[in-house]
Amino acid sequence: MRKGYWVTVYRATKNTSALAAYAELAGPAIAAAGGRFIVRGMPHEVREQGLNERTVVIEFPSVEQAVAAYESDAYKKARAALGDAVERDLRIVQGAE
Numbered sequence: 001m002r003k004g005y006w007v008t009v010y011r012a013t014k015n016t017s018a019l020a021a022y023a024e025l026a027g028p029a030i031a032a033a034g035g036r037f038i039v040r041g042m043p044h045e046v047r048e049q050g051l052n053e054r055t056v057v058i059e060f061p062s063v064e065q066a067v068a069a070y071e072s073d074a075y076k077k078a079r080a081a082l083g084d085a086v087e088r089d090l091r092i093v094q095g096a097e
Contacts, residue, residue: 001061001062002062002063002094002095002096002097003059003060003061003062003063003094003095004059004060004061004062004063004064004065004066004067004092004093004094004095005038005057005058005059005060005066005092005093005094005095006035006056006057006058006060006066006069006070006090006091006092007055007056007057007090007091007092007093008055008056008057008058008088008089008090008091009051009053009054009055009088009089010053010054010055010056010086010087010088011051011053011086011087011088011089012086012087013054013085013086014084014085014086014087015083015085015086016085017085018081018082018083018085019082019085019086021081021082022078022079022081022082022085024081025074025077025078025081026075026078026082028074029069029072029074029075029077029078030058030069030075032072032074033060033065033068033069033072033074033075034060034061034065034069035058035059035060035065035066035069036058036059037056037057037058038057038058038059039055039056039057040055040056040057041054041055042054042055043055059095063092063093063094063095066092067092070090070092
């Protein structure tokens with residue numbers, strides 16, 4: 001079974017208080033679903049037309065668990081707390097074989 005990943009890039013942050021409230025709820029929701037943070041922060045270097053944006057990568061035991069985590073009630077509460085505080089691109093991808 002291949003692992004699943006959330007790859008999130010934060011394009012803009014409009015409300016840091018809402019982002020902090022989201023983080024308080026999202027961390028436990030993600031951990032309860034089997035997720036663990038692999039990458040969290042700004043790029044060390046940006047190359048090939050890349051953008052200097054905060055990037056977060058979270059690993060799950062499977063892509064099914066990654067999808068289930070996103071759809072969980074606990075993570076829905078975190079997303080509700082976040083509201084429109086950020087502009088981000090979140091993708092759920094399957095790990096390479």
